[in-house]
Amino acid sequence: MTTVRVALTQTTWTGDEESMVARHEQYARDAAAQGAQIICFQELFHGPYFGQVQDAAYYRYAQAVPGPLTERFSALAAELGIVVVLPVYEEEQPGVLYNTAAVLDADGRYLGKYRKHHIPHLDRFWEKFYFRPGNLGYPVFETAVGRVGVYICYDRHFPEGWRALGLGGAEIVFNPNASKPGQSNRLWELEQPAAAGANGYFVCVPNRVGSETDEFGEIAVPFYGTSYVVDPRGNFVGDKGSGTEPELLVRDLDLDLIREVRSDWQFYRDRRPDSYDALVRP
Numbered sequence: 322m323t324t325v326r327v328a329l330t331q332t333t334w335t336g337d338e339e340s341m342v343a344r345h346e347q348y349a350r351d352a353a354a355q356g357a358q359i360i361c362f363q364e365l366f367h368g369p370y371f372g373q374v375q376d377a378a379y380y381r382y383a384q385a386v387p388g389p390l391t392e393r394f395s396a397l398a399a400e401l402g403i404v405v406v407l408p409v410y411e412e413e414q415p416g417v418l419y420n421t422a423a424v425l426d427a428d429g430r431y432l433g434k435y436r437k438h439h440i441p442h443l444d445r446f447w448e449k450f451y452f453r454p455g456n457l458g459y460p461v462f463e464t465a466v467g468r469v470g471v472y473i474c475y476d477r478h479f480p481e482g483w484r485a486l487g488l489g490g491a492e493i494v495f496n497p498n499a500s501k502p503g504q505s506n507r508l509w510e511l512e513q514p515a516a517a518g519a520n521g522y523f524v525c526v527p528n529r530v531g532s533e534t535d536e537f538g539e540i541a542v543p544f545y546g547t548s549y550v551v552d553p554r555g556n557f558v559g560d561k562g563s564g565t566e567p568e569l570l571v572r573d574l575d576l577d578l579i580r581e582v583r584s585d586w587q588f589y590r591d592r593r594p595d596s597y598d599a600l601v602r603p
Contacts, residue, residue, distance in 0.1 A: 323577055325466045325573070326358050327358070327493070327571070329360070331527055331562050332345075333531035333567055334368075336536070338368055338382065345366055349405065356571075357571050358403060359403060363497050363499065363548075365420065366408050367382065368410065373533070373540060373542055379451065384409070387431045391409070395431060398426065406495045411436070419436040419452055420451070420455075421436050421437070435460055435472075461489035461490050467492040467493060469494075469495065472495075473496065474498045486520070492522050494524050494525070495524075496513060496526045498526060506545070509545075514555035514557075517551045524551050531544060546564050547561045547562055548568070549562065552578055
């Protein structure tokens with residue numbers, strides 16, 4: 322049996338970037354101490370979720386990828402021998418900004434990045450003010466623990482990217498989030514298990530938790546946590562995280578289950594891409 326131990330974090334905004342980064346460094350150390358081989362943080366982990374407002378002051382959180390944060394966590398990944406999925410606000414150049422996740426291997430090597438493709442723009446999710454749509458495709462990264470893909474928050478509503486990651490050979494897909502109560506609650510329960518089952522891989526879903534009232538006052542979004550992991554049959558691996566409290570979740574994934582499931586359900590064999598042309602028409 323090929324077992325990979327994964328860790329997910331969900332936490333509240335500390336009020337400043339340095340203490341937020343330090344908190345996640347400690348999460349990585351705690352995860353490694355529990356035997357985790359790979360860890361993924363929540364969406365835009367090093368700052369508040371500033372999409373709650375439209376304010377150019379929050380552009381200051383953006384930085385190069387690779388850059389200072391990736392270098393800092395690359396050193397930590399190498400020290401701990403753990404793969405790190407690092408969701409960062411990226412500045413490619415002034416005014417060209419992306420919602421990005423870097424992937425750092427267990428020896429500290431920067432393997433590359435994914436840029437969020439689907440950018441929402443609605444009440445308290447004003448992301449088009451902050452991000453351009455991703456333009457790097459759907460990369461799958463060869464890591465020390467297997468083939469890893471990333472899909473970020475609002476991306477999860479679009480099945481095409483999930484399938485692209487499966488076709489690219491992903492065994493584990495991480496979907497870091499900043500999700501709030503409302504119409505997304507039911508989809509939160511449905512979409513990631515459905516994506517795991519339809520594509521025959523593991524899906525790991527960290528989410529923010531708590532309200533950033535110190536930053537945004539009465540309009541602060543109450544993020545609902547409940548981070549979780551699902552297997553290639555769409556079943557939960559362990560319990561969901563807390564709906565109200567910060568937490569480090571550690572779960573064991575049996576990668577042999579991928580082959581077993583795909584032998585039972587031949588979705589990749591039975592695909593009909595020749596009949597899907599209309600799906601990609603504007």
